[in-house]
Amino acid sequence: xxxxIIVRNKGSFRHIAAxxxxxxxxxxxxxxxxxxxxxxxxxxxxxxxxxxxxxxxIALGATLIYVLLTGKEIEKSGKYAAEYFTLxxxxxxxxxxxxxxxxxxxxxxxxEIMSIPLYILTxxxxxxxxxxxxxxKYFLMGAFSTGLMLMGIALMYxxxxxxxxxxxxxxxxxxxxxxxxxITGLLFLMVAMAFKVSAAPFHFWTPDVYDGAPAVFTSFMAxxxxxxxFVAFIKLCDVRxxxxxxxxxxxxxxxxxxxxxxxxxxxxAVFQQSVKRMLAYSSIAQAGFMLFALFNVNDVAKEGLLLxxxxxxxxxxxxxxxxxxxxxxxxxxxxGLAKTQPVLAATNTVFLLSLAxxxxxxxxxxxxxxxxxxxxxxxxxxxxxxxVLFAAVSVYYYFRVIQAMYFRNGNAATETxxxxxxxxxxxLAAIIILIGILPQVLLNWFYF
Amino acid sequence: xxxxxxxxWFLSVLALFSAIMxxxxxxxxxxxxxLIVVFFAISGHYILLNAQxxxxxxxxxxxxxxxxxxxFVIMLMNLNTETExxxxxxxxxxxxxxxxxxxxxxxxxxxxxxxxxxxxxLIGAGDIGLIQNLGxxxxxxxxxxxxxxxxLFLSAMVGAVVIGKKD
Numbered sequence: 001x002x003x004x005i006i007v008r009n010k011g012s013f014r015h016i017a018a019x020x021x022x023x024x025x026x027x028x029x030x031x032x033x034x035x036x037x038x039x040x041x042x043x044x045x046x047x048x049x050x051x052x053x054x055x056x057x058i059a060l061g062a063t064l065i066y067v068l069l070t071g072k073e074i075e076k077s078g079k080y081a082a083e084y085f086t087l088x089x090x091x092x093x094x095x096x097x098x099x100x101x102x103x104x105x106x107x108x109x110x111x112e113i114m115s116i117p118l119y120i121l122t123x124x125x126x127x128x129x130x131x132x133x134x135x136x137k138y139f140l141m142g143a144f145s146t147g148l149m150l151m152g153i154a155l156m157y158x159x160x161x162x163x164x165x166x167x168x169x170x171x172x173x174x175x176x177x178x179x180x181x182x183i184t185g186l187l188f189l190m191v192a193m194a195f196k197v198s199a200a201p202f203h204f205w206t207p208d209v210y211d212g213a214p215a216v217f218t219s220f221m222a223x224x225x226x227x228x229x230f231v232a233f234i235k236l237c238d239v240r241x242x243x244x245x246x247x248x249x250x251x252x253x254x255x256x257x258x259x260x261x262x263x264x265x266x267x268x269a270v271f272q273q274s275v276k277r278m279l280a281y282s283s284i285a286q287a288g289f290m291l292f293a294l295f296n297v298n299d300v301a302k303e304g305l306l307l308x309x310x311x312x313x314x315x316x317x318x319x320x321x322x323x324x325x326x327x328x329x330x331x332x333x334x335x336g337l338a339k340t341q342p343v344l345a346a347t348n349t350v351f352l353l354s355l356a357x358x359x360x361x362x363x364x365x366x367x368x369x370x371x372x373x374x375x376x377x378x379x380x381x382x383x384x385x386x387x388v389l390f391a392a393v394s395v396y397y398y399f400r401v402i403q404a405m406y407f408r409n410g411n412a413a414t415e416t417x418x419x420x421x422x423x424x425x426x427x428l429a430a431i432i433i434l435i436g437i438l439p440q441v442l443l444n445w446f447y448f
Numbered sequence: 449x450x451x452x453x454x455x456x457w458f459l460s461v462l463a464l465f466s467a468i469m470x471x472x473x474x475x476x477x478x479x480x481x482x483l484i485v486v487f488f489a490i491s492g493h494y495i496l497l498n499a500q501x502x503x504x505x506x507x508x509x510x511x512x513x514x515x516x517x518x519x520f521v522i523m524l525m526n527l528n529t530e531t532e533x534x535x536x537x538x539x540x541x542x543x544x545x546x547x548x549x550x551x552x553x554x555x556x557x558x559x560x561x562x563x564x565x566x567x568x569x570l571i572g573a574g575d576i577g578l579i580q581n582l583g584x585x586x587x588x589x590x591x592x593x594x595x596x597x598x599x600l601f602l603s604a605m606v607g608a609v610v611i612g613k614k615d
Contacts, residue, residue, distance in 0.1 A: 045590075083606055083609070090602075106596075109600060112600055116604050117607060123611060180557040180558065
């Protein structure tokens with residue numbers, strides 16, 4: 001439905017892109033409340049529900065902020081500014097499919113439409129060898145995971161005879177009512193999705209790609225795209241994995257993945273010297289937290305995932321917006337930022353606190369909801385303890401940046417900061433604190 | 449044994465044998481040629497299942513276009529046994545172990561599944577694979593993914609231009 005509007009939006013300037021996003025956002029919000037503009041019969045391939053619409057609103061809002069804050073940098077990062085914006089719109093189109101898919105075919109298409117423009121955005125800095133390497137690595141690994149995913153979907157088709165997400169199950173001659181083909185297929189699909197969300201055993205591409213890609217596009221990749229992959233994943237878990245719980249212990253599997261992801265992400269982030277690379281590892285760690293929502297899919301988990309998406313995306317977009325303005329991406333580069341650019345340092349602190357999950361910021365409630373979803377299951381309390389412990393570890397490396405900004409001497413070199421950029425950052429920080437104090441502002445939409 | 453059974457066994461053995469040959473051939477060009485044999489064998493299976501369209505597409509796209517691309521890449525990169533990098537022995541061992549585990553799991557799962565026993569594929573019957581029915585399904589039930597695929601190709605095209613254009 002929405003895609004056709006998007007594709008025409010080939011804005012050659014960031015203003016057109018921002019305007020298009022605004023129109024889409026308004027259209028999406030209107031559609032959430034039942035005012036659809038034109039109706040397409042999708043033959044039950046796509047199903048637009050409240051959760052998906054709300055996620056679309058968050059994704060669109062975050063992209064709008066992203067374009068407004070860092071649009072200039074996108075234009076600077078290469079010769080083809082118009083194409084970059086177009087590719088971002090293509091990614092959004094994939095995201096909309098992912099938030100509404102009701103059929104495994106659409107899941108595949110959505111993932112591909114989302115990934116292929118990203119490969120190009122990663123390699124957009126053509127003169128930079130690291131960017132080229134990152135793009136090639138991302139492309140090869142991505143193609144491999146796509147292969148696994150297709151194999152999984154084919155096996156699931158063999159097991160159930162349909163691509164539809166919800167299936168009628170007949171339990172004759174099957175292991176506990178589930179076809180082994182479906183289980184194998186689901187495992188393959190899980191591997192592919194875990195790759196897309198960079199969960200632990202499949203995370204190896206993440207640091208290199210996030211580090212090599214131009215910082216503006218890393219910011220987009222690490223936030224909105226990752227969250228969309230999670231939404232696709234949660235829909236899959238909600239229906240297929242819950243239905244096959246009798247035959248395979250998904251919970252244990254997810255618990256292992258979560259612990260491993262948190263361990264790798266947090267511990268490795270501690271040892272990084274470059275803020276950009278630290279953020280890449282921290283995004284793995286944050287993915288570990290988002291996985292809590294998949295562990296036990298219930299209303300709290302779904303709300304939590306939306307909240308987490310909003311909190312994490314906004315904060316990370318803010319941090320990256322400041323990062324691209326810095327001349328030096330290492331921790332030393334941030335020394336004494338509080339003296340040269342007090343506004344930047346203050347807002348950056350808010351974003352970092354939100355990522356670390358300190359109360360009064362959005363990140364706290366996001367983490368709280370995630371853990372509450374697990375507590376609701378009644379068992380696996382040890383998993384919650386592990387989560388809290390690693391949240392404490394994460395505070396260390398986020399505070400290293402804050403320490404560098406406020407308590408170290410040095411003059412952090414930045415590019416010229418315009419007044420509107422500062423205003424944007426302050427508004428963003430205000431939104432994060434607002435969600436942190438009143439998370440219901442966002443969540444009430446869920447029930448209207 | 450009926451004629452179609454003989455063909456089936458012949459094609460299966462051919463497919464498996466040439467697939468193994470793809471892996472163990474030292475010369476990459478030989479690998480590619482064996483891969484073409486695999487595709488031909490699989491296309492034969494499709495014809496046995498009365499899916500002519502799929503068989504022809506498989507031949508044209510895979511055995512035709514993609515294999516030519518493979519050959520070009522191999523010739524451009526000038527791969528041969530001398531330039532092949534030495535792989536770590538540990539990596540090989542780990543690869544064998546993990547691949548073997550996956551194989552064991554899948555084989556034992558397939559063996560223990562009751563649903564596959566006493567079932568045979570429809571051979572020479574059914575008209576699902578014919579192009580007429582395929583077209584009908586594609587433009588009725590699956591028209592949405594069909595149209596959305598164009599977005600995918602458009603994005604890939606834009607990307608190819610962005611990457612490939614000279615600065």
